[in-house]
Amino acid sequence: MPELPEVETIVRDLAPFLLNRRIVRVQVWDPLLVRYPGRQDFNRRLTGRIILGWGRRGKYIVGRLSGGLTLLIHLRMTGRLLLNLAPGEKYQRAALDLDDGARLWYCDLRRFGDMWAYWPGEEEHLGGFNALGPEPLSPDFNSRWLAQRLAGRKAPIKALLLDQSLVAGLGNIYVDEALFLAGIFPGRPGGSLGPRELDALAASVKEVLTRAIEGRxxxxxxxxxxxxxxxxFQHQLQVYGRSGQPCLRCGEMLARMRAGGRTTVYCPRCQQ
DNA sequence: CCGTAGACCTGTGTGC
DNA sequence: TGCACACAGGTCTACG
Structure with a gap:
């Protein structure tokens, strides 16, 4: 579900309520949720910690806790992190009680979400977190980086942009939106993009993500x-979820294809 | 190394 | 109404 703008929004929404709070109780009901360490150790490690920092890296939520512990959370497709609970909220998988009486809930319909609680030196257990590429809104992500990493690649640019080691935080929505904004056909082999196209692509990724964060x-x-x-931001989407509807720029019917194993929507006229 | 299909899990929407 | 199938903001793994 959530890509970079959604995770960023969740982090910003929750930070004022979590910073400097102490975790007084940890409950995990879904045995699939905790990836490291075991569920018992996870509870023990978190209980009593103070939340000193609260941030994001790619689609991961990163909590810096007292004692040097890090709480890492990935929401995958349907995970939700909610302060206190809307009435009727289902799929409750875990809860953290804070010392001011608030409760941070983790809910997840499809149960793909993951959490880790690790100390320095235990990074080997973190999977894809270790291989994340640059943050798309940082200067490290630019057309030079794209040129270097896309050289010789035959896979569709759509698939490559979903690879979190190329750039951290893009998912199905914002890849389609960025490719539309840049005027690039999603099926183009990554290595076939020229310098001007790479410039446009890097700029489009930054623009789409910036606007999506503004749209929460x-x-x-x-x-x-x-x-x-x-x-x-769903009200500002140009292509995602709009196949069969007219292109907002040229009026052509938006088309749908499969790329990178995902449904991909594009404008056959604007994206050659 | 590269690229793609299938798996993980639980639901919703669609067509017959 | 029932049933089968496609599809869903994400990643891993296995295989050619």
Whole structure:
């Protein structure tokens, strides 16, 4: 579900309520949720810690806790992190009680989400977190980086942009939106893009993500902000979810294809 | 190393 | 109404 703008929004929403709070109780009901360490150790490690920092890296939520412990959370497709609970909220998988009486809930319909609680030296257990590429909104992500990493690649640019080691935080919505903005056909082999196209692509990724953060993320179905409200960027989407509808730029019927194993929407006229 | 299909899990929407 | 199938903001793994 959540891509970079959604995770960023959740982190920003929750930070004021979590910073400097002590975790007084940890409950995990879903045995699939905790990836490292075991569930018992996870509870023991977190209980009593103070939340000193609260941030994001790619689509991961990163909590810096007292004692040097890090709490890492990935929401995958349908995970939700909610402060206190909307009435009727289902799929409760875990809860953290804070010392001011608030409760941070983790809910997840499809149960793909993961959490880790690790100390320095235990990074080998973190999977893809170790291999993340640059943050798309940082200067490290630019057309030079793209040129270097895309050289010789035959896979569709759509698939390559979903690879979190190329750039951290893009998912199905914002890849389609960025490729539309850059005027690039999603099926183009990554290595075939020219310098001007790479410039446009890097700029488009930054622009789309910046605007989506301003719009507090895209709510299609599952995504909710930290206090339970939906985002607003769905009203500004140009292509995602709009196949069969007219292109907002040229009027042509938007088409749908499969790329990178994902449904991909594009404009056959604007994206050659 | 590269690229793609299938797996993980639980639900919703669609067509017959 | 029932049933089968496609599809869903993500990643891993296995295989050619």
């Amino acid at each position: 993320g895209t709510t299609f179905r599952d995504y909710r902000r930290g206090l339970g409200t939906p985002g607003e």
